[in-house]
Amino acid sequence: MERVVTDWDEYHRRVRVSQRLLWTVWRAYANLLRGISFPGPIKVIELGCGTGYHTLQMTKLYPVAKVTLVDFNASVLKDTEKRLACLKCEKEFWLRDLSSLEPDEKYDIVHSQGLLEHYTPDERKRLICLHRDLLTPNGIAVILVPTPSLPYRFWRGLLEKLHLWIYPDETAISKAEFTQELESSGLEILKMQGCHLMEVGAVCKRRVSPE
Numbered sequence: 001m002e003r004v005v006t007d008w009d010e011y012h013r014r015v016r017v018s019q020r021l022l023w024t025v026w027r028a029y030a031n032l033l034r035g036i037s038f039p040g041p042i043k044v045i046e047l048g049c050g051t052g053y054h055t056l057q058m059t060k061l062y063p064v065a066k067v068t069l070v071d072f073n074a075s076v077l078k079d080t081e082k083r084l085a086c087l088k089c090e091k092e093f094w095l096r097d098l099s100s101l102e103p104d105e106k107y108d109i110v111h112s113q114g115l116l117e118h119y120t121p122d123e124r125k126r127l128i129c130l131h132r133d134l135l136t137p138n139g140i141a142v143i144l145v146p147t148p149s150l151p152y153r154f155w156r157g158l159l160e161k162l163h164l165w166i167y168p169d170e171t172a173i174s175k176a177e178f179t180q181e182l183e184s185s186g187l188e189i190l191k192m193q194g195c196h197l198m199e200v201g202a203v204c205k206r207r208v209s210p211e
């Protein structure tokens with residue numbers, strides 16, 4: 001069956017008005033980041049940044065030297081650049097497809113939310129490896145994905161019935177699958193928790209292979 005991909009222009013038209021959703025997701029990030037600190041100013045990259053809201057919030061939590069935001073949607077990236085204009089640190093906005101991103105620089109926090117679930121398991125693995133390859137030796141990856149909890153299935157089922165579901169390629173990922181995908185991609189899970197009933201989030205670092 002042909003895979004129908006999410007129309008990101010349509011998505012961004014809606015999320016622009018949903019500050020409440022962004023705030024809810026940020027609370028989940030903040031819980032995941034609780035207790036994590038860095039010795040000096042950090043570099044942050046967000047993959048599939050959308051609004052860039054969570055990167056912006058991170059700059060209130062940590063001293064930040066540089067933020068890099070990557071998205072292949074030109075109009076959302078333009079808005080994100082405006083939203084982050086207030087930041088005094090170094091900023092980069094890359095209009096790029098993650099599938100062709102070849103990392104050379106390393107980051108203390110590599111994060112994404114609402115990205116992996118739009119891809120097949122093989123593509124997800126490549127994206128998780130991209131998170132991993134962008135990490136400094138002590139860096140952390142923070143990844144949030146929807147999980148097939150009862151509230152998720154109820155909410156999705158309702159929106160599908162009402163023809164309001166706009167993510168045809170979205171697959172909710174169970175905690176067990178997510179764990180397996182992260183670990184088999186060379187990441188060690190430091191923390192994993194359910195977030196606001198609909199998502200599961202993980203904080204990971206690169207696994208150091210035994211000598």
Ligand SMILES: C[S@@+](CC[C@H](N)C(=O)[O-])C[C@H]1O[C@@H](n2cnc3c(N)ncnc32)[C@H](O)[C@@H]1O
Nearest residue numbers: 008048049050051052071072073097098113114
């Ligand atoms: C659900 S949204 C992320 C929302 C974001 N966490 C926020 O808070 O606004 C997913 C984003 O990933 C972007 N995206 C999806 N696949 C991508 C790819 N292969 N390369 C670059 N960006 C991608 C989409 O354009 C969209 O902006």
